[in-house]
Amino acid sequence: xxxxxxxxxxxxxxxxxxxxxxxxxxxxxxxxxxxxxxxxxxxxxxxxxxxxxxxxxxxxxxxxxxxxxxxxxxxxxxxxxxxxxxxxxxxxxxxxxxxxxxxxxxxxxxxxxxxxxxxxxxxxxxxxxxxxxxxxxxxxxxxxxxxxxxxxxxxxxxxxxxxxxxxxxxxxxxxxxxxxxxxxxxxxxxxxxxxxxxxxxxxxxxxxxxxxxxxxxxxxxxxxxxxxxxxxxxxxxxxxxxxxxxxxxxxxxxxxxxxxxxxxxxxxxxxxxxxxxxxxxxxxxxxxxxx
Amino acid sequence: xxxxxxxxxxxxxxxxxxxxxxxxxxxxxxxxxxxxxxxxxxxxxxxxxxxxxxxxxxxxxxxxxxxxxxxxxxxxxxxxxxxxxxxxxxxxxxxxxxxxxxxxxxxxxxxxxxxxxxxxxxxxxxxxxxxxxxxxxxxxxxxxxxxxxxxxxxxxxxxxxxxxxxxxxxxxxxxxxxxxxxxxxxxxxxxxxxxxxxxxxxxxxxxxxxxxxxxxxxxxxxxxxxxxxxxxxxxxxxxxxxxxxxxxxxxxxxxxxxxxxxxxxxxxxxxxxxxxxxxxxxxxxxxxxxxxxxxxxxxxxxxxxxxxxxxxxxxxxxxxxxxxxxxxxxxxxxxxxxxxxxxxxxxxxxxxxxxxxxxxxxxxxxxxxxxxxxxxxxxxxxxxxxxxxxxxxxxxxxxxxxxxxxxxxxxxxx
Numbered sequence: 001x002x003x004x005x006x007x008x009x010x011x012x013x014x015x016x017x018x019x020x021x022x023x024x025x026x027x028x029x030x031x032x033x034x035x036x037x038x039x040x041x042x043x044x045x046x047x048x049x050x051x052x053x054x055x056x057x058x059x060x061x062x063x064x065x066x067x068x069x070x071x072x073x074x075x076x077x078x079x080x081x082x083x084x085x086x087x088x089x090x091x092x093x094x095x096x097x098x099x100x101x102x103x104x105x106x107x108x109x110x111x112x113x114x115x116x117x118x119x120x121x122x123x124x125x126x127x128x129x130x131x132x133x134x135x136x137x138x139x140x141x142x143x144x145x146x147x148x149x150x151x152x153x154x155x156x157x158x159x160x161x162x163x164x165x166x167x168x169x170x171x172x173x174x175x176x177x178x179x180x181x182x183x184x185x186x187x188x189x190x191x192x193x194x195x196x197x198x199x200x201x202x203x204x205x206x207x208x209x210x211x212x213x214x215x216x217x218x219x220x221x222x223x224x225x226x227x228x229x230x231x232x233x234x235x236x237x238x239x240x241x242x243x244x245x246x247x248x249x250x251x252x253x254x255x256x257x258x259x260x261x262x263x264x265x266x267x268x269x270x271x272x273x274x275x276x277x278x279x280x281x282x283x284x285x286x287x288x289x290x291x
Numbered sequence: 292x293x294x295x296x297x298x299x300x301x302x303x304x305x306x307x308x309x310x311x312x313x314x315x316x317x318x319x320x321x322x323x324x325x326x327x328x329x330x331x332x333x334x335x336x337x338x339x340x341x342x343x344x345x346x347x348x349x350x351x352x353x354x355x356x357x358x359x360x361x362x363x364x365x366x367x368x369x370x371x372x373x374x375x376x377x378x379x380x381x382x383x384x385x386x387x388x389x390x391x392x393x394x395x396x397x398x399x400x401x402x403x404x405x406x407x408x409x410x411x412x413x414x415x416x417x418x419x420x421x422x423x424x425x426x427x428x429x430x431x432x433x434x435x436x437x438x439x440x441x442x443x444x445x446x447x448x449x450x451x452x453x454x455x456x457x458x459x460x461x462x463x464x465x466x467x468x469x470x471x472x473x474x475x476x477x478x479x480x481x482x483x484x485x486x487x488x489x490x491x492x493x494x495x496x497x498x499x500x501x502x503x504x505x506x507x508x509x510x511x512x513x514x515x516x517x518x519x520x521x522x523x524x525x526x527x528x529x530x531x532x533x534x535x536x537x538x539x540x541x542x543x544x545x546x547x548x549x550x551x552x553x554x555x556x557x558x559x560x561x562x563x564x565x566x567x568x569x570x571x572x573x574x575x576x577x578x579x580x581x582x583x584x585x586x587x588x589x590x591x592x593x594x595x596x597x598x599x600x601x602x603x604x605x606x607x608x609x610x611x612x613x614x615x616x617x618x619x620x621x622x623x624x625x626x627x628x629x630x631x632x633x634x635x636x637x638x639x640x641x642x643x644x645x646x647x648x649x650x651x652x653x654x655x656x657x658x659x660x661x662x663x664x665x666x667x668x669x670x671x672x673x674x675x676x677x678x679x680x681x682x683x684x685x686x687x688x689x690x691x692x693x694x695x696x697x698x699x700x701x702x703x704x705x
Binding site: 005009013053054055117118121122123124125126127128129132133134141143145216217219220221222225257260261265266268 | 334335336339372477504505506508509510511512513514515517534535536537540541544545546557562565566567568570
């Protein structure tokens with residue numbers, strides 16, 4: 001009974017982590033940007049979906065769409081207002097640009113967090129689930145919303161895989177992650193590829209944020225922990241490796257769930273962080289990292 | 292460019308300085324206002340009502356002529372729920388803004404950090420919403436030093452009593468419940484609360500089967516509810532304030548079949564219904580007042596005026612903050628002065644019928660010195676329930692409007 005409970009709960013959480021981390025790692029793989037405003041974009045999506053559905057009464061589906069739309073806009077704003085100017089700047093030496101992007105996106109994330117807290121308070125908000133009610137699976141009372149979350153996450157990740165591996169645009173993105181100079185030599189505009197990647201990222205982070213808002217709820221306080229969890233999953237899986245992130249998401253998700261059920265919910269995140277430190281010692285490039 | 296900028300900057304500074312001088316000199320012509328500093332969590336559901344309610348009280352007092360011709364002026368500071376920010380705000384309030392008294396915070400950790408500053412800066416200080424027993428125990432332990440601090444809300448010990456008194460009538464006598472699990476967040480205010488629960492629940496006939504304390508950062512409550520269900524209690528007795536929305540929504544989404552009853556500070560605010568998408572339905576929470584509940588003749592008019600002005604009903608700390616401005620004004624009037632020591636003496640003799648009941652403070656020899664008195668005829672607290680998207684009083688029966696009812700997923704064992 002408890003085994004099934006852990007299996008089911010762990011799967012939903014892990015799938016959500018996977019979706020959140022995929023976009024994060026994709027951006028890094030293609031453009032070398034570690035976007036530390038990731039958590040803020042997810043929270044913005046969830047809070048927008050909540051506000052649209054509960055304050056403006058536009059309905060659950062429209063609310064969810066607005067949430068994803070807001071994440072897309074915020075992702076573009078992050079790229080055009082923060083990342084691109086730093087990358088294009090001649091006054092910042094090239095070797096320091098990464099650290100500038102890191103700091104810039106971190107500050108940008110804090111700004112978004114403060115704006116959310118100012119307008120919507122720092123108390124948690126929850127997005128009205130698209131499907132309500134519970135079903136019994138193997139004797140475990142499972143909210144239908146939890147199953148919905150897991151299915152949507154898997155579907156979106158599958159779609160992303162198809163996009164990257166089976167379409168022309170996707171192949172260009174893939175190529176850019178392997179050899180940016182080669183892609184430009186083939187006559188593809190690198191900036192266009194970056195815009196596509198940021199668009200994909202915005203949609204992924206938006207869906208993950210809205211689903212998280214339905215499943216557990218988020219507040220402006222979630223910004224830091226969400227960025228940190230995506231970051232540690234991506235580092236564990238190997239920076240830039242999408243499949244590594246997927247595996248790492250499930251390792252972290254199940255480790256956390258096991259700890260919460262078998263030890264105490266208070267220590268939930270500790271074993272995963274210890275594992276991260278351990279992996280850094282024996283395999284600094286992460287589980288499936290290339291460098 | 293740089294030159295133009297610095298000229299503009301100097302001009303602005305100059306203007307600001309002139310207007311500051313003008314402001315102080317014009318203030319000197321009228322009688323000096325009574326200044327009350329309000330330090331609160333403007334971004335949190337429970338804290339946001341504090342400065343708003345204080346301002347409302349000040350506006351009302353000023354509209355009827357002030358205190359002996361002196362206006363009340365509220366100077367408010369957002370502390371971002373941080374102790375460090377609060378201490379800085381307190382110093383600034385006293386040293387620069389020259390306030391005569393301070394009303395601050397619903398978080399016990401913050402109030403405990405401010406208490407020594409009230410002593411050092413000799414400024415009367417009242418909290419509208421923190422609960423830890425330690426606040427008034429320190430006043431008792433070193434009265435000469437800490438007498439400036441007043442506890443304008445019930446101590447955790449009194450809160451536990453209030454919950455147990457209500458549970459005895461509602462759960463044990465009416466619904467024949469026999470067992471409970473305590474679920475509380477790990478924070479300064481819940482330590483004495485849990486001690487109080489552990490002591491009084493068995494006395495009223497509720498056996499405590501388990502006691503779960505969890506980190507206030509918890510986001511996934513599934514394992515906690517799972518563990519609680521495993522011990523099959525009749526009721527979950529809550530002690531939550533920093534969390535509220537997430538456990539409530541997950542309780543509903545997972546259809547945990549056990550009612551929640553106890554302290555849930557966020558549930559005291561009207562916006563809680565929207566924040567949880569009405570998952571709050573059926574949640575029972577302790578309050579000192581509530582919309583439409585005539586604890587005293589002042590309660591309902593205050594709540595309605597607050598809603599008219601700010602768009603929602605106040606949180607519990609709104610009621611207490613409103614009363615505090617009134618009894619500070621009353622104390623200034625009786626003391627005939629804003630001198631700190633005279634004001635403390637006058638505050639100790641407070642006997643004020645406010646929105647939450649009759650406010651009096653425990654004296655020097657009581658263990659909870661300067662905390663408001665709990666008991667019949669003074670303040671007993673209420674039990675309210677979220678029903679049909681509204682907060683309705685269900686206890687005590689003098690003010691109760693409706694009977695308890697639960698959403699369909701709650702399975703009562705008796």
